[in-house]
Amino acid sequence: MVKSKTPIGEKSYRRLTSMGKSSRDIINSLYSPLDAMNRFINLTLQNIEEDSQSRQFLLETKTGLKRVSVLLKKLDTYADKIEEEFNEIYRKPR
Numbered sequence: 371m372v373k374s375k376t377p378i379g380e381k382s383y384r385r386l387t388s389m390g391k392s393s394r395d396i397i398n399s400l401y402s403p404l405d406a407m408n409r410f411i412n413l414t415l416q417n418i419e420e421d422s423q424s425r426q427f428l429l430e431t432k433t434g435l436k437r438v439s440v441l442l443k444k445l446d447t448y449a450d451k452i453e454e455e456f457n458e459i460y461r462k463p464r
Contacts, residue, residue, distance in 0.1 A: 383460055386456065387456075390449060390452070390453055390456075393445075393449055394446070394449055397442050397445055397446050397449070398446075400438075400442055401439075401442065404435055404438060404439050404442070407431075407435055408432065408435050408436075408439075411428050411431060411432045411435070412432075414428055415428055415429070415432075
């Protein structure tokens with residue numbers, strides 16, 4: 371029996387890398403709808419009265435979308451960092 375050079379084992383290594391790739395795909399898939407919603411809100415705000423309740427709702431929604439976008443960016447940055455560390459520790463010989 372040949373021991374794996376990675377402390378976690380080959381099967382676990384594959385699972386972790388697959389999970390990381392899936393997480394990255396989810397993060398990237400959320401960026402487009404967030405951008406579309408933000409653009410729609412900006413267009414709507416140009417054509418709505420300054421003192422309307424709808425405008426206030428749209429501004430609050432835009433703030434919420436910005437928070438989600440910042441959170442996704444942080445998760446994406448964290449995923450990059452973890453991926454780099456993981457690859458350094460468990461790099462397969464070429």
